[in-house]
Amino acid sequence: MTDPAILRIAIPSPLRRLFDYLYPAELGPLPEAGCRVLVPFGRRQLVGIVIGQASSSEVPTDKLKPIAALLDCEPLLSQNLLELGSWAASYYQHPIGDALSSLLPVLLRRGEPLPSNAEPAWQLTTRGKGLPESALSRAPRQQQVLQQLQLRTASRSHFQQLGISSTILRQLEQKGLIEQIELAPEASVDHSNLLAEPSLPLYPEQQQALEQIQLSGFHSYLLDGTTGSGKTEVYLQLIEQVVRKGRQALVMIPEISLTPQTLQRFTSRFNCPVAVIHSGLTDRERALAWDQARTGRAAIVLGTRSAIFTPLKNPGLLIVDEEHDSSFKQQEGFRYSARDLAVWRAQSEQIPLILGSATPSLESLYNCQQQRYTRLVLSSRAGASQQPAWQTVDVRQHRLSSGFSRELFDAMQTQLDDGNQVLVFLNRRGFAPTLSCHQCGWIANCHRCEARLTVHRQINRLICHHCEFQQTVPTRCSQCHSVQLQCVGQGTERSEETLAALFPDFPVIRVDRDTTRRKQAMQEIVAKIHSGEPCILVGTQMLAKGHHFPNVTLVAILDADAGLFSADFRAAEKMGQLITQVAGRAGRGKKPGMVILQSQHCEHPLISTLIHQSYSEFCEMLLTERRLAQLPPFRYMALLRAEARNMTDAENFLAYARQLAEQQVSPNPDISYLGPLPAPMEKRSGRFRQQFSITCRERPRLQQLMSWLCPQLEASSLGKKVRWSVDIDPQDMS
Incomplete structure (x- = not known):
């Protein structure tokens, strides 16, 4: 009788190791790496991922537990994806089982099978086919459904992407105009009918960029195109070439709010399935899209940060749009950078990588200088549109009314x-960032954070934007009981109220996290804007990224100073990116655009360079500062964070971490230590926060130190008293 095989399994747990289990013969043939198994783990049963077979184990065979069940007959994760997940776990110092588990959709993590890919769809009935086009003109959404179905049978998810609810579909079904069917998945792409609309003509810089990109083998390109320069058209024509070769394109965007308009561009151009993957989908929808990509039925995959782990049957191209955006870096748990993993994956899959941005990150520009990336520049806008003109308003010399200058109102x-x-x-966001007492100076602070509570007048709540603590807005001061409470400062809600009163003849549309919580809310807002009617848009950075509003001719930036004096060394870079991006929304159509920027520091070198010279000159100035300060991208950084209800516990833990690190590698010109120091927000959610940073000239040397240090800290008794985490290549120092 042969001994049972030993399999090495990745278990979603905080332990930084793999686990050995026995594989009973009665479960059938040995599973391949990438299959899921159900295993006993403590008092629970967990879903693990097979990594491979082990010839022996450090644990005696009679102490090994048997696998309870085999969940997959064939691997769900390819060898390339397993290697990507394993490398990411090692590089970002995260438990491998937890990292590999995040490669799977939630349904599969729970041990459930892949859902059926036969999708509910709708088609016209005989009665529906006989209706004239104007039959439902008084019900425009219902008419839109009929127009879509005149062209082809459409799936339920297709209508969801267009912002059409199931209620509208049911109403049409009750009228006998449409009927529901099961839509079998499309087996292949019809290359002879790939384009639903012709490609746009390219201007010389676009054509030159397109011709320089090689679609065979691994190459990294930075498509550095000014706002409105037509980067998306370059993407579309590259995707067309890739899909015609029978391969797939993975396109990553930073925000869910950008999905509808990007998806609209893709579905308008291509007659082929597009899988969408982001956290706003249901578990079933996400699993179906994931399987479409894995089996190759979706020629194009569009997703946010986590889409970097999507399996592709025939990978051909990887695009990271708005590559500078910090949303590509996971800020909790498994703290990976999807942009940086895209480089690793493209090299592993031997496919080209396109990083696109109007405001490239300093890291990407530095990689171009080091000739790791090829920089492709689009310096002018596509078509007849021109870059907007700039005007600054020094608010120290102008009287403001609710945050607005007279010049801005007139414009x-x-x-x-x-x-x-x-x-x-x-x-x-919110009405005002501060509620204070005029009588005694009391300020409404969050008792759990080192932060002020923000006034949200429409719901009559004070909300902490860091821990989400809420309370009703008081009518009296808690200190002196005065009723003279005043809202200090400006938020989007207050700006909306001010503008609605000043411009009663024009609609004011607010775009922030509060107004876009409801599903389809962002699509409805964008549809209103694209109607072309004159209106005022008031919003946060949700409006700054990637949107194309051809009728916006004036952009007003009310407060440009937030990034000038921050403790975060990346703050100035983020400020420049945000100002440039939001300014790029102006003048994208045929009419000229203008940007009015209000600031208390109009003469500041960073703001002056950004406005009067260019974003490239601005970046050169920042790179010079970073080089002198020996900060990323000229050095590599790891940030250890610790938080505890007692400040001393967090400080002692990081002091111990520094002591261990210095014993292993003494401070020298190649490696330096800073901290422990209080975090920029010292108290958050009732916990005190400290941080300790390590910077090193060489990436491998930093990795070697962190790979030794993390297990030591994990075994430490001090580590049991705090919550601690490691952030490799941190993008946010808070």
Whole structure:
């Protein structure tokens, strides 16, 4: 009788290791790496991923537990994806089982099978086919459904992406105009009918960039194109070439809010399935899209950060749009950077990588200088549109009314009277950031965080934007009982109220996290904007990224100073990116655009360079500063964070971490230590926070130190008293 085989399994747990289990013969043939198994783990049963077979184990065979069940007959994760997940776990110092588990959709993590890919769909009935086009003109959404179904049978998810609810579909079904069917998945792409609309003509810089990109083998390109320069058209024509070769394209975007318009561009251009993957989907929808990509039925995969782990049957191209965006870095748990993993994956799959941005990160620009990436520049806007003109308003010399200068009000009135749209940018949601007492100076602070409570007047709540603590807005001061409470400062809600009163003839549309919580809310807002009617948009950075609003001719930036004096060394870079991006929403159509920037520091070198020279000159200035300060991208960084209800516990833990690190590698010109120091927000959610950073000239040397240090800290008794985490290549120092 042969001994049972030993399999090495990745278990989703905080332990930084793999586990050995026996594989009973009665379960059938040995599973391949990438299959799921159900295993006993403590008092529970967990879903693990097979990594491979082990010839022996450190644990005696009679102490090994048997696998309870085999869940897959064939691997769900390819060898390339397993290697990607394993490398990411090692590089970002995260438990391998937890990292590999995040490669799977939630349904599969729970041990459930892949859902059926036969999708509910709708088609016209005989009665529906006989209706004239104007039959439902008084019900435009229902008419839109009929127009879609005149072209082809459409799936339920297709209508969801268009913002059409199931209620509308049921109403049409009750009228006998449409009927539901099961839509079998499309087996292949019809290359002879791939384009639903012709490609747009390219101007010389676009054509030159397209011709320089090699679609065979691994190459990294930075498509550095100014706002409105037509980067998306370059993507679309590259995707067309890839799909015609029978391969797939993975396109990553930073925000869910950008999905509808990007998806619209893709579905308008291509007659082929597009799988969408982001956290806003249901577990079933996400699993279905994941399987579409894995089996090759979806020629194009569009997703946010986690889409980097999506399996592709025939990978051909990887695109990271808005590559500078910090949303590509996971900020809790498994703290991976999807942009950086895209480089690893493209090299592993031997496919080209396109990193696109109008405001490239300093890391990507530095990689171009080091000739790791090829930089492709689109310096002018596509078509007839021109870069907007800039105007600064020094708020120290102008009286403001609710945060607006007289010059800004006059410019807004002019643009609205001319039938144009205006965008007002303020990266602060709520009515006001502070509630204070005029009598005694009391300020409403969060008792759990080192932060002030923000006034949300429409719901009459004070909310902490860091821990989400809420309370009703008081009517009296808690200290002196005065009723003279005042809202200090400006938020998007207050700006909306001010503008609605000043411009009663024009709709004011607010775009922030509060107004877009409801599903399909963002699609409805974008549809209103694209109607072209004059209106005022007021919003946070949700409006700054990637949106194409051709009728916006004026962009107003109410407060540009937030990043000038921050403790975070990346703050100035993020400020420049945000200002440039939001300014890029102006003048994207045929009409010229203008940007009015209000600041207390109009003469500051960073703001002056950004406005009067270029984003490239701005980046050169920042790179010079970083080089002198020996900060990323010229050095590599690891940030250890610790938090505890007692400040001393967090401080002692990181002091111990520094002691261990210095014993292993003494401070020298190649490696330096800073901390422990209080975090920029010292108290958050009732816990005190400390941090300790390590910077090193060489990435391998930093990795070697962190790979030794993390297990030591995990075994430490001090580590049991705190919550601690490791952030490799941190993008946020808070």
